[in-house]
Amino acid sequence: MAEPFVFDVASLALAAPECFLVALGVLLVCAEFLFPGQRLLLPALTMTGILTTLGLVLAGSAGIGFGGMFQVDGLARFFKVVCLVGTVFTVLLSQRNRQVEGMRHGEYYSLLIFAVTGMLVMASAADLIVVYLGLELMSLSIYCLVGLLKHDLRANEAAMKYFIMGAFASAVLLYGISLVYGLAGTTNLAAVSAQIAGRDAASEPLLLAGIGLLLVGLCFKVGAAPFHQWTPDVYEGAPTAITAFMSVAPKAASFAVLARVMLAGFLPIHEVWAVLVAGIALLTMTVGNVIALSQTSIKRMLAYSSIAHVGYALLGVLAGTEEGLSATMNYLFIYAFMNMGAFAVVILLAEKGQRRESLDDYRGLAASNPMLAALMLLFMFSLTGIPPTAGFIGKFSLLMAAVHAGYTGVVVAAVMLSAVSAYFYLRVVRYMYMDAPAGGKDVGLSAGVAVALGLAMVGVIGLGVAPSALVSLASQAGIGFP
Amino acid sequence: MPILSVLIFFPMLAALLVLPLDKDRPERIKAVALAVAVSEFLLSLPLWSSFDKTTHLMQFVERHRWIEPWNVQYALGVDGISVLFVLLTTLLTVLCVLVSWRSVTEKPKEFFVALLFLEGTIVGVFCALDLFLFYIFWEAMLIPMFLIIGVWGGPRRLYATVKFFLYTLVGSLLMLVGIIVLYRAGGNTFDILALAENQYPIRLQLVLFWAFFAAFAVKVPMWPVHTWLPDAHTEAPTAGSVILAGILIKMGAYGFLRFSMPLFPNATRMMMEPMMILSIIGIIYGGLICISQSDIKRLIAYSSVSHMGFVTLGLFSLNTQGVEGGILQMINHGIVTGALFLAIGIVYERTHSRAIADYGGLASVMPVFAGFFMLFTLAAIGLPGTNGFVGEFLVLLGAFSSRSWAAVFAATGLIIGAWYMLWLYQRVFFNPPNPGLQGIAAINGREIVVLVPLAALILVIGFVPNLLLDYMHVSVAHLLARIPQAEPAATGPLHALAALLP
Numbered sequence: 004m005a006e007p008f009v010f011d012v013a014s015l016a017l018a019a020p021e022c023f024l025v026a027l028g029v030l031l032v033c034a035e036f037l038f039p040g041q042r043l044l045l046p047a048l049t050m051t052g053i054l055t056t057l058g059l060v061l062a063g064s065a066g067i068g069f070g071g072m073f074q075v076d077g078l079a080r081f082f083k084v085v086c087l088v089g090t091v092f093t094v095l096l097s098q099r100n101r102q103v104e105g106m107r108h109g110e111y112y113s114l115l116i117f118a119v120t121g122m123l124v125m126a127s128a129a130d131l132i133v134v135y136l137g138l139e140l141m142s143l144s145i146y147c148l149v150g151l152l153k154h155d156l157r158a159n160e161a162a163m164k165y166f167i168m169g170a171f172a173s174a175v176l177l178y179g180i181s182l183v184y185g186l187a188g189t190t191n192l193a194a195v196s197a198q199i200a201g202r203d204a205a206s207e208p209l210l211l212a213g214i215g216l217l218l219v220g221l222c223f224k225v226g227a228a229p230f231h232q233w234t235p236d237v238y239e240g241a242p243t244a245i246t247a248f249m250s251v252a253p254k255a256a257s258f259a260v261l262a263r264v265m266l267a268g269f270l271p272i273h274e275v276w277a278v279l280v281a282g283i284a285l286l287t288m289t290v291g292n293v294i295a296l297s298q299t300s301i302k303r304m305l306a307y308s309s310i311a312h313v314g315y316a317l318l319g320v321l322a323g324t325e326e327g328l329s330a331t332m333n334y335l336f337i338y339a340f341m342n343m344g345a346f347a348v349v350i351l352l353a354e355k356g357q358r359r360e361s362l363d364d365y366r367g368l369a370a371s372n373p374m375l376a377a378l379m380l381l382f383m384f385s386l387t388g389i390p391p392t393a394g395f396i397g398k399f400s401l402l403m404a405a406v407h408a409g410y411t412g413v414v415v416a417a418v419m420l421s422a423v424s425a426y427f428y429l430r431v432v433r434y435m436y437m438d439a440p441a442g443g444k445d446v447g448l449s450a451g452v453a454v455a456l457g458l459a460m461v462g463v464i465g466l467g468v469a470p471s472a473l474v475s476l477a478s479q480a481g482i483g484f485p
Numbered sequence: 486m487p488i489l490s491v492l493i494f495f496p497m498l499a500a501l502l503v504l505p506l507d508k509d510r511p512e513r514i515k516a517v518a519l520a521v522a523v524s525e526f527l528l529s530l531p532l533w534s535s536f537d538k539t540t541h542l543m544q545f546v547e548r549h550r551w552i553e554p555w556n557v558q559y560a561l562g563v564d565g566i567s568v569l570f571v572l573l574t575t576l577l578t579v580l581c582v583l584v585s586w587r588s589v590t591e592k593p594k595e596f597f598v599a600l601l602f603l604e605g606t607i608v609g610v611f612c613a614l615d616l617f618l619f620y621i622f623w624e625a626m627l628i629p630m631f632l633i634i635g636v637w638g639g640p641r642r643l644y645a646t647v648k649f650f651l652y653t654l655v656g657s658l659l660m661l662v663g664i665i666v667l668y669r670a671g672g673n674t675f676d677i678l679a680l681a682e683n684q685y686p687i688r689l690q691l692v693l694f695w696a697f698f699a700a701f702a703v704k705v706p707m708w709p710v711h712t713w714l715p716d717a718h719t720e721a722p723t724a725g726s727v728i729l730a731g732i733l734i735k736m737g738a739y740g741f742l743r744f745s746m747p748l749f750p751n752a753t754r755m756m757m758e759p760m761m762i763l764s765i766i767g768i769i770y771g772g773l774i775c776i777s778q779s780d781i782k783r784l785i786a787y788s789s790v791s792h793m794g795f796v797t798l799g800l801f802s803l804n805t806q807g808v809e810g811g812i813l814q815m816i817n818h819g820i821v822t823g824a825l826f827l828a829i830g831i832v833y834e835r836t837h838s839r840a841i842a843d844y845g846g847l848a849s850v851m852p853v854f855a856g857f858f859m860l861f862t863l864a865a866i867g868l869p870g871t872n873g874f875v876g877e878f879l880v881l882l883g884a885f886s887s888r889s890w891a892a893v894f895a896a897t898g899l900i901i902g903a904w905y906m907l908w909l910y911q912r913v914f915f916n917p918p919n920p921g922l923q924g925i926a927a928i929n930g931r932e933i934v935v936l937v938p939l940a941a942l943i944l945v946i947g948f949v950p951n952l953l954l955d956y957m958h959v960s961v962a963h964l965l966a967r968i969p970q971a972e973p974a975a976t977g978p979l980h981a982l983a984a985l986l987p
Contacts, residue, residue, distance in 0.1 A: 373595075384628055390621040399661070403555075406665045414665075418658035425654050429631070429647060437635045437643055474554040 014068030017075050020059040020083065021123050027052040028116040035110070046451075049112045050094050053119070057087045060123075067129065071191050074129035077479045081332050082126040082259035085339055089252035090119050092343040092458070096244040096350055098451035111151060115248070118144035122256035129267075131180045131190040134260050138176070138224065141253055142169050148248075149241040161240025168223070168233045176220025182213030192268040204272040214269060214276055218283075221264065224257035227283050227317060228290040231310045238306035239360075243353065246302060247346035250309040251339045258335055262320055262328055273323040280321045281413050288314030288420045295427045301349055302360050304427060305342070308386060311424060312338055315417060318401045322408035329477040330400040336473060337397035337466055341385040344459030347452050348379045365431055367440025376435045378456055383428040385463045388421055393466035400474065487547050488531060489561040492571065493609045493622075496525050496578075500601035503594060511593045515586055518597035522579045525604065529575040532568055538955050541565070541963035543614060543678070551618070556674055560614040565960030566742050566812060567611045569953060570735060573819050574611070576938070577731045578604045581724035583935045584827050588723055588834050589637060596637055599629040600724060607728075610736050616664050616675040616744075623700075623736070624657055630725070630733070638720040639839075645713075645720035652713040656703035663696025667748070681747045681967070690752035697745050704737030707797060708767040711790045718786035719839075723830025726782065730789050731823035735815045738796050742812070742964065746800075750968040753803070758888070760801035765894045767794030772901030776908070780839045784909060785825050788865065791898055792818045798895055799880035803968055807883020808961050809954055814876030816953060817946065821864045821873060824939040828858050831932050835925045841909065846918025854928040855914050857936045862910050864943045866903045872946035 015022065031045060038044055060083045067074045093115065121141030128134040146169065150162025184190050186209055187198040204210055223230040238246045269276060291311025298304040316338075319331030352359045352368075352375075369376035385394035398421065405414045466473055499521040506514050537544060543562030551559040563571060581600060589596045606629070609622030627650055635646035664675075670689055671680040685693070703710045714734070718726050746753050771790030778784035796818065799811025831854065832847070833839060848855040864871035867878075877899065885892035946953060 369595075389628060390624045395621075395624070399665075400555075402662065403665045403668070406662065407669055411662065411666065414662055415659070418662055419655065422651060422655045422658055425651060426647070429650060432631075433635060433643060433647070436632060437646075471552045471554065474552060478554055 009068075009070045011068075013066070014073065017063065017066050017068040018073060018127070019063060020056045021120055021127075023059060024052070024056055024116055024120040024123065027056075028113050028120065031113040031116060032110065035113070045112045046094055046098055049116065050091070052116065053087055053090050053094065056119075056123075057084065057091075060084060060087065071193065072130040072133050073124075073127050075127055078259065078263065078328070078332070079127040081336075081477060082255055083123050085255040085332075085336050086119060086122040086126065086252045088336070089248060089255065089339050089343065090115065092339070092347075092455050093244055093248040093252070095451040095455035095458075096247055096343070096347055099350060099449040111148070114144045114148050114151075118148065118248075119252065122252055122259075125256040126259040128260060128263065129192055131183065131192065131195075131264070134264065135173075135177060135180060137256070138260070139173060141256060142173065142224075145245075145249065145253060148245045149237060151245070152242055155240070157240040158242070159240075161237045165233055165237045172220050172223035172230070175216050175223075179213050179216030179218075179220060182209055182216065186210050186213065192263065195268045196271060199269070200271040202272075204275045211275065214272075215279065217264060218276065218279060221257060221261045222283060225254055225261060225313050225316075226310055227313050228287040228310065231287065231290065231313075234310055235303050235306040238309075239300060239302045243302065243346060243350050243360075246306075247343055247350075250305065250342050250346070251335075254309070254313065255335045255339070258316060258320075258331060262331060265320055266323065266328060270323060277321060277323060280317060281410065284314050284317035284321055285413060285416055286314075287311070287317065288417055292420045292423045292427075295424070298427070299362055300360050301362055301365070301431070304362065304431075305345060305349070308424065308427070309342065311420070312342075312386075315398060315401055315421070318405040318410070318413065318417060321410060321413070322404045324404060324408050325478070327401075327404040327408060329474075329479075330397075330404040332477040333400045333470075333473060334397035336477070337393040337462070340459050340462030340466065341382050341392070341394055344378065344382040344456060344463060345386065347455045347459060348375060348382070351375060351448065351452055351456075362431065362434060365434040366438040368435040370440050378460060379435060380432050381460065381463055383431050385467070387425045387428045389425075391464075391467045393463045393470070396467055396470040396474075487561075488528070489545050489563065489608075489612045490547055492525065492529055492575070493561075493605050493612065495528065495605075496521060496601040496608075497605040499524075500598040500605075503598050503601070506594060508592075508594050511590075514594050514597060515582070518601065519579070519582050521601060522575075522582045522604070526575040526579050529572055532563065533572055536563075536565075536568055536956065538565065539959060541959045544568075546614070548614075551615075555617070557617045558615045558676060559618060560676065561612040561618075562614045563612055565957040566964070567739065569812070569816055569956055570611045570732070570739060571608055573735075573816055574604060574607050574732050577727055577819065577823055580823070580827060580935050580938070581727050583931060584727070584830050585722070585724045586931060588830060592636065596633070596722075596724075599632050600728075603629040603633065603728060607732055607736070611739065614677050616667070616677060616680070618675075619677075620657070620661060620664060624654075626733070626736075627653060630729070633725040633728075634717055634721045637722040638725065639722075640720070641716070642720045645716040649713045649717040652703050652710065653700075656700040656710070660697050660700035663693045666696070667693055677743070677748075685749065687751050687755075690749040691755065694745055694749045694752035694756060697740065697749075701737040701740035701745065702763075704740065705734055705793050705797060706737065706790065707763050707793070708770055708790065711767065711771070714790060715783050715786040718789065718826075719780065719782045723826060723833070726786075726826040726830075727823045730786075730826055731819040734789065734793060735819060738793065738800060738811065738815055741797070741800055742808075747964055747967050753801075754969050757801050757803055761798055761884070761888060761891045764794045764798035764801065765891060765898075767791065768798065768895055768898035769794075769901065772898050772905065775905040776901070778905075779841055781829055781841055781844075781909070781913070782826070782833075782839050784841075784905065785822060785829065788902070788905070789818070789822055791902065792822070792865075794898065795877055795880050795895065798884050798891065799876075802880070802883035802887045802891075803965065804883050804887055805961060805965060806879045807887065808965065809957055810876055810879025810881075810883055812957055812961070813872075813946075813950065813953060814880055817864070817872040817876045820939050820942050820946075821861055824857075824861045824936065824943070825865065827935055827939070828854070828861060831928065831935075836922065841912050843921065844913040844919060845916040845922070846914070847922060848914040849918055850922055850925055851927050853933070857928075857940060858914065859910065860940055860943060862906045864947070866906050867899060870944070870947050872943050872950070875947060875950040 118141050121137045124137030146166045152158035187195045226234045291307050295307035316331050319327040385392035388394045388398040546562040549559040551557045606622045606626040613619035631650050706714050775787045796811045796814050799807040864873045867873035881892045
């Protein structure tokens with residue numbers, strides 16, 4: 004049975020990054036009305052805070068706190084880093100994006116920080132209740148962020164849609180948690196795992212239902228088919244910086260939960276849920292890649308592409324091995340760089356009053372902005388998974404893990420679908436390099452976005468050429484595989 | 486000096502030096518690109534002179550650990566099979582730069598950067614001794630090639646380049662899955678030499694053989710996955726066509742030699758007949774299609790399908806004459822088809838037409854050029870005295886001693902070859918002169934410089950084939966020693982397919 008809940012200094016020390024972020028979030032709300040004129044104060048504060056948190060995460064020690072509810076281990080730390088890196092990019096991108104989309108300073112940064120706090124809690128959650136806690140903190144903040152452009156109809160629609168569907172998914176997740184609790188008598192994942200280890204899951208429909216509902220709830224959060232329906236509309240309607248944010252950080256956090264729940268909690272009955280995950284992964288890759296083919300808006304295309312990438316990342320969870328888990332972690336880290344890079348280009352192209360989100364706006368970009376086009380080319384090839392970019396390393400590690408776990412058939416389907424994806428990624432390259440320009444484009448490069456682009460470029464090339472460190476780091480997930 | 490690394494990365498780094506040049510001064514860009522290509526060629530010459538022909542071992546080996554968690558090495562080396570392709574690559578790139586002098590007017594800087602990057606990755610493919618590294622180069626090559634065809638190509642370039650990319654990508658990805666399976670089966674290593682020391686179960690060998698086949702057959706290209714080739718070769722700019730025909734499609738046949746045969750020897754033996762049949766279909770089908778072409782470039786492109794059929798026929802004869810003939814024919818085809826595409830490029834620059842009907846009587850306007858073209862035509866047909874004869878003869882000899890019927894069918898390909906090439910020559914150079922051709926410039930000095938080395942090679946190899954064959958004897962013998970000479974109890978395509986079923 005789970006240990007009694009304790010609230011002590013040691014536990015608080017484990018949760019230092021989360022505590023720090025909460026304080027930062029409150030400080031940001033205050034700073035907003037204390038120093039109303041300081042335009043650069045909030046982003047600077049946020050950036051410093053995030054980097055400090057990153058330091059705290061990296062310096063923190065491993066351990067279990069709050070009576071076994073909160074765990075800091077390799078998995079938690081790695082996913083926290085991914086979320087924070089995603090947030091660093093978002094803050095860099097926000098600078099210009101808000102100018103362009105005319106957003107008020109407002110609670111933007113503070114909401115962002117609260118969302119990140121939720122993600123960090125999710126990454127460390129060793130108890131289903133804590134999972135839910137983190138998930139809701141993250142989701143509620145992001146609902147608001149999506150709807151922050153309150154005079155934009157698309158944003159309103161997106162926020163409303165996301166909220167209603169998100170609330171529904173949360174309810175489903177909660178129902179799953181309650182079923183598991185009813186059967187196992189505990190919400191602690193390690194205890195759940197011990198409880199179900201000897202059981203014949205196939206003959207317990209309620210347990211299956213519980214796992215199924217949990218899976219549905221989490222699949223909604225990562226945006227896996229057939230629970231992906233919200234993704235394109237929300238991605239299109241949200242401010243682009245937030246879209247970029249959503250495609251990376253919340254996804255990584257939800258994957259942390261998915262990995263921990265499925266692998267730490269339900270690994271003993273892996274063969275039961277593996278079929279389900281295999282089906283979801285296949286469907287997700289198919290839906291994402293095939294529907295992306297017919298998109299005309301780059302944001303919608305990237306939305307479907309992110310669905311497809313969730314499908315690839317699921318392969319690692321499907322494998323149910325240490326290798327698989329580290330492959331998924333690897334992949335999400337790399338994905339953060341290439342996707343953020345692509346979104347940085349999208350943001351740069353936009354102008355006041357002109358969203359320039361149609362694929363047609365990319366025609367002839369190579370002639371007017373050779374540097375920007377070259378970077379976009381790099382990110383597109385990386386998303387396709389062509390070496391020597393990082394995207395290939397990520398995809399390779401996933402495919403290898405899945406093949407080694409015996410899912411060769413799924414892998415063959417995955418590579419075929421990734422060939423399909425080449426078509427729509429290359430379409431962007433084709434438009435940029437092989438078409439006549441569609442009017443001049445003045446791109447006002449801002450410092451923040453330039454730094455973001457540089458970071459993304461270094462990440463995509465560097466991790467592609469020298470992935471050694473990342474791969475060995477990700478292989479130290481340490482959630483105790485049998 | 487780590488010569489192979491230098492050969493791979495020198496053009497890439499030098500390409501970065503081209504980037505900051507002023508784009509309004511194309512002359513300087515071209516000069517730098519030419520200097521780089523020539524230096525690269527000179528740098529590659531030590532491979533020719535200090536290569537030890539008496540050993541099958543890898544030479545000029547470099548080995549460093551790269552991605553430790555996966556046991557990936559940065560391992561390079563050449564043997565008698567690959568060394569000639571490195572030299573062919575560096576030579577043809579020089580000619581490609583020269584022939585693009587006038588024809589590439591738009592974005593010259595980007596063009597030469599892409600060309601030099603392409604050169605580096607191709608050399609990497611031929612030198613890699615680690616499957617992972619090999620795959621990196623094999624795929625990375627797609628990026629510059631995609632751009633070269635798509636940006637500087639002909640009217641239907643978009644269609645052609647996307648088709649090329651997708652075809653090769655699908656094949657390569659299937660090979661990637663095969664590589665991963667092999668990695669585990671071979672003891673968690675990507676090292677080709679270590680992998681080749683294991684014996685794999687025959688079922689696994691067959692599955693992997695087909696997985697690798699998917700990548701290599703598309704690249705060669707073998708019938709029936711050849712359909713990207715006519716489009717890509719036709720639409721690519723001259724330099725792109727030369728690289729494609731001269732080197733890129735050799736990578737497929739090279740893949741068979743370097744991976745399929747030594748790693749899956751039993752499967753190779755079992756698949757001998759199906760491969761020979763596919764090759765023969767390619768030879769005859771490619772030749773027949775050539776006859777009906779009305780576009781010069783497309784005709785030469787389809788002739789590649791036919792010629793590469795000879796190459797794979799030779800390789801899968803699985804005897805010394807066949808394999809050596811196949812390799813020699815790969816080099817020959819690189820030289821001859823490269824020369825033909827260069828020659829067509831030279832005319833196209835003047836007339837801007839690829840239709841055979843627009844020509845006629847060219848011999849009276851460009852007499853020197855007509856002489857060159859005659860030589861290339863004869864070499865393509867395989868006339869004794871040219872290099873084409875030696876290669877095709879060896880291939881037929883090899884095919885005859887393993888399956889006599891194969892040689893009989895393949896020989897008809899030679900007749901068809903003479904038919905379409907000579908008919909092409911007649912329609913373009915003889916016949917009554919086309920009035921539109923009056924007054925076009927005769928061939929100039931730079932163009933002669935481009936064509937002379939290839940013409941010389943055609944004759945030199947034709948008369949002294951041992952100059953090249955000497956390089957491969959030991960390596961080929963070593964390769965063939967791995968392949969079981971005894972025929973499996975029941976061969977034949979149907980049986981082989983049945984073995985694949987669970």
